[in-house]
Amino acid sequence: MTEFTPIQSLAGGALIGLAAVLLMAVHGRIAGVTGILAGLLPPRIVSDWGWRLAFLGGMISAPLVFQAVANMPVSYQSSASVATLIVGGIIVGVGVTFGSGCTSGHGVCGLARLSPRSLAATLTFMTSTAITVFVVRHVLGG
Amino acid sequence: MKFVLAGLFGVIFGCGILLSGMGNPAKVLNFFDFAGRWDPSLAFVMGGALMVTMIGYRLVLPRGAPLLEASFALPTNTKLDAPLLGGSALFGVGWGITGFCPGGVVPMLASGHAGPVIFVGGLIAGIIVASAARGMMSTPAKPVAVVSP
Numbered sequence: 001m002t003e004f005t006p007i008q009s010l011a012g013g014a015l016i017g018l019a020a021v022l023l024m025a026v027h028g029r030i031a032g033v034t035g036i037l038a039g040l041l042p043p044r045i046v047s048d049w050g051w052r053l054a055f056l057g058g059m060i061s062a063p064l065v066f067q068a069v070a071n072m073p074v075s076y077q078s079s080a081s082v083a084t085l086i087v088g089g090i091i092v093g094v095g096v097t098f099g100s101g102c103t104s105g106h107g108v109c110g111l112a113r114l115s116p117r118s119l120a121a122t123l124t125f126m127t128s129t130a131i132t133v134f135v136v137r138h139v140l141g142g
Numbered sequence: 143m144k145f146v147l148a149g150l151f152g153v154i155f156g157c158g159i160l161l162s163g164m165g166n167p168a169k170v171l172n173f174f175d176f177a178g179r180w181d182p183s184l185a186f187v188m189g190g191a192l193m194v195t196m197i198g199y200r201l202v203l204p205r206g207a208p209l210l211e212a213s214f215a216l217p218t219n220t221k222l223d224a225p226l227l228g229g230s231a232l233f234g235v236g237w238g239i240t241g242f243c244p245g246g247v248v249p250m251l252a253s254g255h256a257g258p259v260i261f262v263g264g265l266i267a268g269i270i271v272a273s274a275a276r277g278m279m280s281t282p283a284k285p286v287a288v289v290s291p
Contacts, residue, residue, distance in 0.1 A: 001172075001179055002163070002166065002168050002169040002172050002179070002181045002183075003181070004181050004182060004183055005162075005163055005183050005186075006182075006183065006186050008161055008162065008163065008183075009161075009162045009163055009164075009183040009184070009186035009187045009190065010186045010187070010189065010190040011161055011162075011190065012157075012158045012159065012160070012161035012162025012163065012164070012187055012190065013158065013162055013186060013187035013188060013189060013190025013191040013192075013193075013194075014158070014190040014191065014193065014194050015154055015155070015157055015158030015161060015162075016155055016158035016159065016162070016187070016190070016191040016194075016245075017158075017190060017191035017192065017193065017194025017195045017198065018154060018158070018194055018198070019151045019152070019154040019155035019158060020155070020191070020194075020195050020198070021194060021195055021198030021199065021201075021202060022147075022151045022154070023148070023151045024198075024199060024202050024203070024208065024214065025198075025202040025205075025208060025209060026147050026148075026151070026208055026209045026210050027144070027147075027148060027208055027210060027211055028207065028208030028211045028213060028214040028215055029208075029215055030215070030216070030217070031151075031155060033243075033244040033245040033248060034244050034269070037244060037248075037265075037266075037269065038269050038273060041266060041269055041270050041273065042270055042273075042274075043270070043273055043274050044273050050144065050145050050148075051144060051145060051148035052148075053145075054145040054146070054148040054149035054152065055148045055149065055151060055152035055155070056152060056248060057149055057152060058148070058149040058150060058151065058152020058153040058154075058155070058156060059152040059153070059155055059156035059159075059248045059249045060152075060156070060248060060249065060251050060252050061152075061153060061156070061252065062152075062153055062155075062156025062157050062159070062160055062249040063156075063160065063249065063250070063252050063253045063254075064252070065153050065156075065157055066156070066157045066160045066161065069157070070157075070161065072161075074160055074165060074250070074253050075163065075165075075166045075169070076165065076166050076167070076250065076253060076255050076257075077166055077167065077168035077169075078167040078168060078240075078241060078255075078257045079168075080167065080239070080240050080241070080257060082260055084239055084240060085240055085242075085257055085260040085261045085264065086260060086261075086263065086264040087236075087239075087264065088236045088237075088239045088240035088242065088261060088264065089236070089240070089242070089260070089261040089262065089263060089264020089265040089266075089267070089268060090236075090264040090265070090267055090268040090271075091232055091233075091235055091236030091239075091264075091268065092233055092236035092237060092240070092242065092243065092244065092261075092264075092265055092268060093236075093264065093265040093266065093267060093268020093269040093270075093271070093272060094229070094232060094268040094269075094271065094272040095229045095230065095231070095232030095233030095234070095235070095236055095268075096229065096233050096244060096269070097229065097268070097269050097272035097273050097276065098225040098226075098228060098229025098232070098272055098276065099225065099226055099227075099228075099229025099230035099232070099233050100217075100219075100225070100226060100229070102233060102243050102244045102245060103237075103243045103244075103245055103246070104155075104243075104244070104245035106230070107188060108188070108191045108192060108195055109195060110217075111192060111195075112192055112195035112196045112198075112199050113199060113216070115217070115220075116220055116222065117217070117219060117220060117221070117222060117226055120222045120226065120227060120230075121226055121227070121229075121230040122230075124226075124227050124230035124231050124234070125230040125231065125233045125234040125237065126174075126234070127231075127234065128230070128231040128232075128233070128234025128235060128238070129174050129234035129235075129237045129238040130174045130176065130234075130238070131234070131238070132174075132234060132235050132237070132238025132239060133171055133174040133175050133238045134174075134175075134176075134177060135238075136238065136239060137171075137175055137177075137178055138177055138178065
């Protein structure tokens with residue numbers, strides 16, 4: 001059970017959007033975490049790795065800043081086993097690479113640009129996630 | 143200076159994820175669980191993010207160029223092809239069994255929990271293997287056009 005948090009989620013979403021707009025305004029880049037990360041990994045290591053590393057480093061340090069500024073705990077609940085996490089991570093990595101993006105790149109930046117590819121991708125992964133959750137929780141039981 | 147700003151934007155992005163609750167796998171999964179413990183919060187996250195980017199991009203992109211680079215790097219591919227749809231469907235399966243997506247999990251790496259670190263290990267392996275498999279045609283920022291003023 002998680003509590004419905006419309007205000008916090010809306011405000012958090014606005015911060016995500018703000019970061020995406022600023023990254024575009026200053027660096028001219030899409031704030032897609034898949035693309036940013038993939039540019040730092042073989043075989044696609046790119047020459048403009050500096051801003052990518054800095055952006056991801058900033059994301060990683062967010063819990064420290066968040067707890068200091070907002071004085072709120074970082075909530076985390078997961079029942080996934082180690083095997084599920086590893087397999088799930090691999091599946092997500094393969095999926096977002098072939099799909100050219102994830103929730104941030106397609107679902108936020110791409111939709112904001114009215115990209116047909118991002119709309120198709122977002123509808124596809126939202127649907128497939130919902131089906132997967134239904135199967136895991138209500139068919140297989142969980 | 144360039145990198146300091148990019149780092150700051152990363153902090154803002156990460157704090158947005160944490161404030162929104164999207165770093166919590168259970169909260170993400172509950173959004174998709176219409177038949178069970180439905181938590182509509184994720185829709186508000188997407189809504190908040192889209193309101194800001196829809197307006198913000200329209201103010202920024204007409205400027206012709208970003209502040210610290212010569213041009214905007216924007217995808218130009220418009221084809222709805224099999225890799226896009228198949229990859230996205232696969233992504234949903236992994237998101238659905240774990241509750242983690244790339245943007246949601248990175249800000250959780252230093253949260254003190256092992257789960258995000260383990261997931262990111264798999265994520266990195268998956269990206270490397272799939273990028274190699276796709277060869278030179280792959281990844282999100284690939285078909286990048288130099289958009290001049």
